[in-house]
């Protein structure tokens with residue numbers, strides 16, 4: 001059984017394996033480094049955002065479902081907040097503060113953090 005982060009499969013040594021995902025070999029991770037423009041080319045799997053490997057996946061299947069449920073009104077309200085405020089909210093909730101503004105907003109909304117002050 002392959003270890004696929006997207007579907008929240010638990011990584012259990014001896015049961016799952018990090019590499020050699022038994023999927024179509026043509027499904028390579030489409031991530032490329034912004035600095036060096038190097039392609040990842042690890043075996044990936046199909047997500048709503050393209051083909052990605054465990055290392056470069058942005059959102060899990062569960063998170064993708066939450067993204068679909070995000071209210072447009074919430075999104076617009078959240079966009080009005082400055083980046084430092086968004087990062088502060090994430091920090092208070094022990095979440096990653098990486099990514100662009102859009103990433104921060106989505107992370108706040110899928111984790112159902114109260115962003116109103």
Ligand SMILES: [Zn+2]
Pocket residue numbers: 029030031040041042052053054055056
């Ligand atoms: Zn990758």
